[in-house]
Amino acid sequence: MLIDVAIEQVQGLITFFNGYRDTGFCNALETAKEIALEMEIDPTFRQKREIKRKKQFDENPDDVLVSSQPAHESFRRKYFIPVVDQAISSLTTRFEQYESFQKNFGFLFTSDALKSLDEKSLKYSCSVLEAALKSGGKSDINGSELYVELNLLKSFIPNDNMGPVDILKFLKRLDCFPNATIAYRILLTIPVTVASAEGSFSKLKLLKSYLRSTMTQERLSGLATIEIENDILEGVAYEDLIEDFVSRNAQRMARFG
Structure with missing residues (x-):
């Protein structure tokens, strides 16, 4: 999302x-x-029993008793x-x-949002983004260069309204807008929620409970990485990895070969 x-x-x-x-x-x-x-x-809701309070000597006897709420x-x-x-x-x-x-x-969310900015607004937005991405006196982008790139990109980008994913793909095809590419990559890597990470670390906690006594820290960290990056793992060819692992040791070759 x-x-x-x-x-x-x-x-x-x-x-x-x-x-x-x-x-x-x-x-x-x-x-x-x-x-x-x-x-x-x-x-039905249980009606709470009304606790009668003793009337104090200085209270007006004509005070009307307020009934309790339903x-x-x-x-x-x-x-x-x-x-x-x-x-x-x-x-x-x-x-x-x-x-x-x-x-x-915000000005990078869609191509229409980018095109709607005049030069002054675009320059200001680029300087704000540079300041937001600055840490230790260094920034991931150069605001002035980003302004030049985006100002030029506005004339190249198709007329159809494009989202940040499509714009980044378009930038990669052009391969000449380094600051704009970095800005869109950062935008697309900002997590909307942390539910996936929380789920992964919940599973890691279960693994620690069951396997802590028999698994080293290095293997446990590797297992956590596998769980967190399971999307990448689905595309891995296990047979090739096994063959490479076996081929690196003569003893393994004799055992598994």
């Missing part, structure tokens, strides 16, 4: 949850009741609203992170 697509989807989720916070409880309650009935569970309203206020608010807060934080990427890379 690309960052521009992720920004749009996260914004849509925030809008959905803002509406769901106000109007979604009734629908969620009806759905929960249906599930409870299917599981033969009584779909159980379902108490659940909505104490559980439903906080859970939805937490979801909105998490999505908003993620959206702010994506917005910072959009501020730096």
Whole structure:
């Protein structure tokens, strides 16, 4: 998934949850009741017993006692609203992170976005990107050279609206825009989520539990790399690797040959 697509989807989720916070409880309650009935569970909230408080001497005896809230309203206020608010807060934080990427890379998201910039705006965007990619006084790109390349690229690029993947392929075919190529490569390697990496390291934790006593650190690290880079591994010819491994040792040749 690309960052521009992720920004749009996260914004849509925030809008959905803002509406769901106000109007979604009734629908969620009806759905929960249906599930409870299917599981033969009584779909009613337990009413909390009202604790009577002793009246203080300085209280007005004419004060009207306020009745306690219905159980379902108490659940909505104490559980439903906080859970939805937490979801909105998490999505908003993620959206702010994506917005910072959009501020730096937004003009590279599509060819139409690139073409829409005038020379002054393009030059400013290139300088912002150079500053964002700078570390220790060095940057991965030269902003002035990137501006010249992109300004020239605008006249070469096809009229059809292209995404960053297609633009990078186009740049590789031309093979004369080094700074632009680096900028698009960096854009396309920014992870939208870390779910894949988290899943890989969860599996590594299981491996450590079962194999730690019989596997060295070097082999364990190699196994972790295999799991994380499994897409690349699928294209590896195992037979060729085995033959190469065997051919490097005469003893192996005698055993496996």
